[in-house]
Amino acid sequence: MTEEYEPKILMIACNWCSYAAVDLAGTSRMRSPHNIRIIRVMCSGRVDPQMVLEAFVNGADGVIVAGCRLGDCHYIEGNYKTLRRMALLKKLLEQLGVEPERFRLEWISAADAKKYVEVANDMVEKLKKLGPLRISFEEISKLIEEVKHIE
Amino acid sequence: MSSVRGKVLVIGGGIAGIQASLDLAEAGFKVYLVEKKPSIGGRMAQLDKTFPTLDCASCILTPKMAEVPRKANIELITYAEVIDIVKEKDGFRVVVKKYPKYIDETKCIGCGICVERCPAREKLGAPDEFNEGLSTRRAVCILFPQAVPRKAVIDPNICLYLTRKTCKVCEKFCPAQAIDWSDTEKILNLYVDAIVVATGYRFVDPRHPALSIYGYGKYQNVYTNIEFERILDSRGPTGGEILRRSDKKHPKRIVFIQCVGSRDYRINPYCSAYCCMASIKQAVLAKEHEPGVDIVILYMDIRAFGKGFQEFYERAVKEFGIRFVRGRPAKIVEDPNTKNLIVYYENTLKGTIEKIEADMVVLALGIVPNPPDFMKRLGLVEPDGRVKIKDPSDPIATPVEGLFIAGMLAGPKDIPDSVAQGSAVAMRVMQHILRRKVEVVAT
């Protein structure tokens, strides 16, 4: 690899707000980093901590979970549940030695394309500094099972 | 919906007409949609992108167009005109003139082979209306790639067979044997309960004497905004490349002139409502096509009144660096060698007389309603071109019971407002029909 290191980031976005925000960023022709790949779920509440770990196992250098602003959830309170789960996950990741910068939970409203671009840029920048993720995936894989019991 | 709840005629297959037809059909009404051109879609189909979201027009329009033939309740009659309506006790008799297509719609599969083969091209061809005459089309043609219905039409005025009794190439190659030389003009009578007229608008003539100062038609590199839209469009005559008429070079400086044939006592005193945003959009797109291009918009008032318009306007200034100058040019002079245009205007916010040399000038043309002739005959059109309405607070109901208008015909407006009016008029039609029939199901 001669050219500079390009982190790969997975973003799991809720259909109603954050996914729409990324769409808006596109239609407004805002330049956003190409490093981000997006998976659409109906609500951030669907996001199972396993998914995040799975992403790291499969070579993601960073993961963003994004939902509607607290209080704006299309499903009333789904994102509060996400908040709870991800808070726990964060601790877990730290214990695993996954730098906190690699995982972030963001609330991005459908109108807030700007915020998406900021978040994306910021993350890419940080990850470029950190470099690729180096921890044993076996550990995570083991964990994935335990994580099931977060609630 | 099993039983049909009423019959409606919708004249004009633009976005307003389409919306009205779809809503009516959805609600279980039988709709005859009559369109003058061989395809529905109207003006919006000619657009590259739409403001302020910069959605590509065909991406959001074509699905709606495609829905029309899918609806069992809609009978689509293209390449036809309503020449007269006759009021009858509870409804109208409508006389429709159907122009000959010389192609059997039921057989044509829209493969376009005939178009490829047609020898009536270049000099023998005709200016392509869809591209505002910036390109030529052949004698047999499909209006545009996404046309609905996607059926070919033969232009009798240039068809070699119909003019000189030679050729018939299309017939040889047509895989569906759809060519029908015996086709003739047909008159149909329809009986309907209500009529929606959504025939849209026409542009003021850029060659009007009062506009001669801008030199359209005299100077090659002066364009109308609809021409420019075609140029921006990847499906357009230049494949989406901005090239000057004179030398096919990319322009470095483009000047947009607002209120051309709008807010002008000598032509059309009203504001055309769409042009400010349209020009800003075109300017932004031009910047995308030619990042280096320097763009000046000469305006009177920027009427960014709709949702997200003001924000879009501000972005055009801040992010895209488009220059807005308040002034109305009084003369444009062409440099005979370079064919560049020198635009003279007063920068009214600086109080200085300035001139710009531009490679291209785009005129934001004003628009006026385009009512069908029978409306004029019925005395439903004011001298100033506005369509008469029954009640000032209700712009879509004409004095004639059961005759409604929608879209640009009811006054200048942007696409969302046209769509809203399309739906609204559908509602009015439903009531007009149901109020007589339905007895209310109280609870």
Added chain:
Amino acid sequence: MVTRTFESRVTYRINPELMDKIKKLGGVGISKCFDCGTCTVSCPFSEELGLEPFPRRIIKYIKLGLEDRLLSSLEPWLCYYCGDCSDTCPKNAEPAETMMATRRYLVSKYDFTGISRIMYFTRFGWLIAAIILAGIAFIIGWIFKGPIVTERVELGTFAPVDIVDTAGIAVLVILASILIVNIYRMYRFTVGSLKGISLSKAFIELIKIVPLHFLTQMRLAKCSFREYWYIHLMIFYGYGLSFILFVPLLRLTLTNKPFLFVDPLSIAGVLSTILLIIGATLAIKGRLEKKTHVWRYSHHTDWMFVILLFLVTLTGVLTGIFRTLGYPLPTYVTFALHIVLVTPFLALEVPFAKWSHLAYRPFSIYFHRLKTLKEGVVL
């Protein structure tokens, strides 16, 4: 009045009535203006001399009521009323008319006597004034007239030349001094003071500009409507010529000899009257036909000017004819009439009404030059 607020920026207190005044003086359509600036660009004058672009700006001053700003502007005088702006105006706001009305307004402001205010703002004030002056002229004439010789035409005897001459000179001096004061006021309003310019420089400019434009009115040639310039020249030179004949050379022209076609002077006299008659007739015709912008709208002061001019010339011509044909009484009567008409014509027109632009225009160009010479003056 100009008030200074916190920062040292000038804030003009507005006078809402200004627009109404200008409308009274013929500013038709001024209301319609939505200042697009089309007029400014179509104007053949506003681009030269680095002027403040007009008419748009002037119109805006009036609409907002910036009286002081308007009073200090020379632009109205630099407009030669060719009507190109009115032709291109998308709102039919007739900018040319506003400029004309503004000139009328300025004349009324420059004049210190207040007479021109009456001329312009009252419909028949001028008529009354004219009648009074005519009366005075008649009475004075009656008192000082010589014996009436009926067998021969002896105009010189009927109207003793010393009397007419001195009277003429007297009137001339009065009018000239009033005009000079008004021009000085114009200078105060527009230029303010000569601060920043050496007197000699100012003087050289004066020599350079005023006579040139006074005699040629060449800027008028820039108008697309040429005829307009020719008529101006005809009237100007016709008037100028007869002025020389009947004021400085009066002693040679006001004699008992028959006048027409007898000597070079009388030839000149014929020429001058022909010029005046044609000029005046064309002007009247034009104002009646209203074909071009220049003549579409006529203020009562315009009619006053052309009509008086026409009558004065006519009576002058008749006097000459009768005199040459040797009809004593008609000669005396027409001559008396001529004097009775010429007095109000000069007295009212030269300093107070339309005729005064003969002086204001060349001076406006001069003053504008002075303005540009002064440093730090924002135009």
Added chain:
Amino acid sequence: MSGEEIRIGVYVCHCGTNIAGTVDVEEVVRYASTLPNVVIARNYVFMCSEPGQQLIKEDIKKYNLNRVVVAACSPSLHELTFRNAVKEAGLNPYLFEMANIREHCSWAHPDRRKATEKAKDLIRMVVAKARELEPLEEIKIDVTKKALVIGGGVAGLRAALDLARSGFTVYLVEKRPTLGGHTARIPFIRYLGVRGDELISSIVKELVSMPNIKIYTNADVVSMEGGVGSFRVRIRVRPKYVDSKCNLCGECVKVCPVEVSNEYEYGVGTRKAIYLPYQTAYPQIYVIDPEVCTRCGECVKVCPTKAIDLDEKERYEDIEVGTVILATGYDPYEPEKGELGYGLSKKVITLFQLERLLDERGPTKGVLRIGDTEPRVIVFISCVGSMGTSPKAGSYCSRMCCSTMLSAALKIRDQLPGSYIYVIHKDIRTYGYDEELYWKALERDIRFVRYEELPEVKVSGDKIEVVVKDITIGEYISVPADLVVLVNGMAQGKYLREVLNVVRVSCGDEGFVKEAHVKLRPVDAASEGIYLAGSVTGPKSVIESIIHGSAAAARAATVLSKDHVFAEPIIAKVDEDLCSGCLVCVGMCPYNAISTKETDGRRIAFVNPVLCMGCGTCAAACPSGAMQQQGFKDKQVFAQIRAFAR
């Protein structure tokens, strides 16, 4: 289906140059065709067009595809279009998946190589998910042929009227004690001679005469569940403390000790704690404002018809409807105290207040007096609270203020021919036929001053000076004003936030509700069955709101005319063998859609398909993986994640 071989077709859209311009479509197609199970990969200029869809249909038959992936724009735009196409070809519409390579890729990244790479990844991920897709059956919902209209302003009333006339049952819920909203307070609409209150009364009169409409004033919607075809809504009706026995004698008002400023006159008049909002208000019943009422009981004593009951309690009603129309409108921007002299002098008022003062039926009987003198010089300052003129203001244009301002100005000229009117503005935005107002204003000698830096309104005792720089001449002018009118724009409705907590539609930053598509679906909300009318989606004139009302009604009618609609089956489903009955999921569900049921002696979770909205929170929580969200099953999402990096 499990046994059958998986055959995927991938279709890459050029979208004109929108995608092909930056993404190397050919290469992407080449790559896609190498992916496992991909039978055919193609590209076409406009996949969404008729021929594009035709292409898919033909291939499905030709290559008997059983999965279809389209790489084009955002699914929010065209997922439905393609599902229909797939369906028409006889394939289950849920065996289709979309990759967003326009908004998320070609439009966001100018770099051709990078964009192309990303497009490949996105397609790979989606193809991976597609492999795991399963056919789903749409949920058939019987349509309740009733509609709920929230908001009794002109848009809501018009929508209600139209639906009622079309024979549907309509519930109309208005937050305030009277119908009509702000429109009822506009004395003249667009100088057309149409009176707002008359416009409203004419609609209301017809409405109340109809048997199929139920009007709740002083009420709000407190909860809403379900979806298109059948929403279950709870309405709270707050007490008015006065019942229909009220004969409008007005005795109560005389004795009421509490006096407060009258919001129905925008503060130019006052009212008592018990009051009738205004003469033509509907319903024609006095109402007590509990906020300010001291419960002194004076009114009760004097009321001749014993119509007043201070102990009246709020009541709840549960209704079921097929569609919901949201028409809660706007509220005028309220200038801060001191903003352009507002609140510092009685000579500085807002446009809404001016309109009240110019109303023949208003507090001043329509004569414009400041103190007891006629104002001579009147100054309008436009864009107050719009176009970011104040920190509190939105950055948007309030659309109707220019026309309203000029109508008012013209009215003043009619009334006070001697007045001088100065309009201090940014742009004059009398778009379309309203331009007539502008030229009328000009012809009536109204002066226009164009500003960039905000004017200053100097209030010194009784004198007011407005100092502003007219940028068309670059001079500062000072106007001695007898009356200053702040042309305040339209801002988010005071109660919108509350409503949105119940009716789940998203709201833009500028404070107005977002449409499903701002261009082509201006009255549809993002969630099916919910429609938007009037200024709730952004500033609109009265007439535009009427049109919007009808439009929303039309859209609602398209649903109500059907006997049943089909809802996306992306709901939760329990694998009964796996479910251990721990019921973690039950606590998760915001809609109480999950209950328990007994199967062969085991207590397991059961999802009510009608109640479930398909958020998937339960699935995320389920420890055994028994709870799955259809269309987003673990195996599907995980497959997508695993395909993330080759």
